[in-house]
Amino acid sequence: MPIDHRARAAALREKAGGAAGQTDPALRQSILSRAAGGPALTAPYDALVTHVAEASYRVTDGEVAAVRAATGSDKAAFEVVMTAAIGAALLRFDRATAALEQAEYAPR
Amino acid sequence: MRLAEIERGDSLGHRALIGFISMVSGMRLPDAARVAFYHRDFLGGTLGEWTHETMRGDSPWTISERELMAAMVASWNECPFCIGAHRAIAIKGMPRDIADQTLADYRTAPIAEPLRATLGFLETMTRTPKTLGPADARALLEAGVTSAALADAIAVATLFAIITRYANALAFAIPTGAEFDKAATMLLRRGYR
Numbered sequence: 001m002p003i004d005h006r007a008r009a010a011a012l013r014e015k016a017g018g019a020a021g022q023t024d025p026a027l028r029q030s031i032l033s034r035a036a037g038g039p040a041l042t043a044p045y046d047a048l049v050t051h052v053a054e055a056s057y058r059v060t061d062g063e064v065a066a067v068r069a070a071t072g073s074d075k076a077a078f079e080v081v082m083t084a085a086i087g088a089a090l091l092r093f094d095r096a097t098a099a100l101e102q103a104e105y106a107p108r
Numbered sequence: 109m110r111l112a113e114i115e116r117g118d119s120l121g122h123r124a125l126i127g128f129i130s131m132v133s134g135m136r137l138p139d140a141a142r143v144a145f146y147h148r149d150f151l152g153g154t155l156g157e158w159t160h161e162t163m164r165g166d167s168p169w170t171i172s173e174r175e176l177m178a179a180m181v182a183s184w185n186e187c188p189f190c191i192g193a194h195r196a197i198a199i200k201g202m203p204r205d206i207a208d209q210t211l212a213d214y215r216t217a218p219i220a221e222p223l224r225a226t227l228g229f230l231e232t233m234t235r236t237p238k239t240l241g242p243a244d245a246r247a248l249l250e251a252g253v254t255s256a257a258l259a260d261a262i263a264v265a266t267l268f269a270i271i272t273r274y275a276n277a278l279a280f281a282i283p284t285g286a287e288f289d290k291a292a293t294m295l296l297r298r299g300y301r
Binding site for chain 2 (some may be wrong): 005037
């Protein structure tokens, strides 16, 4: 049976922006949005989140350390990194899945 | 590794497990595995389960083809850890020179046309996702890629859009070639859960 990737993506989006983390879910929801091209965040989050989303190989020790200091724990900083990565990835999933669905159903 | 608690483990049990696996395997446990053990309350297995199903479950693509797609996404995202890790798994089931020619230039590598066309779609999805449209997908369907195959490939590229980003952002330590090979054997056997 094929995997229901849409359901897996929705579950991941819900977890990343949900109540289970140490950081405020509202912050993580704004990170998901920012990583997909949404409005800027406050410092120090914006620099790290945009780098993770657009050019993760350019993330610096200082960007991670600044978010670690602002959030107060490694787990919270980890949540920021993971949520940014998930936001950038779900933008790609949504665009690619929409392209496939339109190709399957739309007349030429 | 930029967050020390991930490197050492966030509970006594995880610290013991990291030490035990490192001892038994004779190599430092790669950072990807340390992340998989870390702060499990947060995502609750949603990422690991989806990754395992996508990379090891039933699919029109072989495991090696999916691992090669992962290595290609890593290449486009400039993630040396993930290139090394997933190339090493891919070549357990396909000739090394084909994997390496694909990584060097998939447009000219001696691979099947449906795989080549799919890699073209995944490159656009990875680099310039907002330019993707139905014409990109329609071209694949006309080239003989089924909807199910494209959906699975999209999932591989989505998951490695995540994994490459956190591997880079957290500055994963890069294993040696021999260590990548040893880890590949474990990942083939155990998967991603």
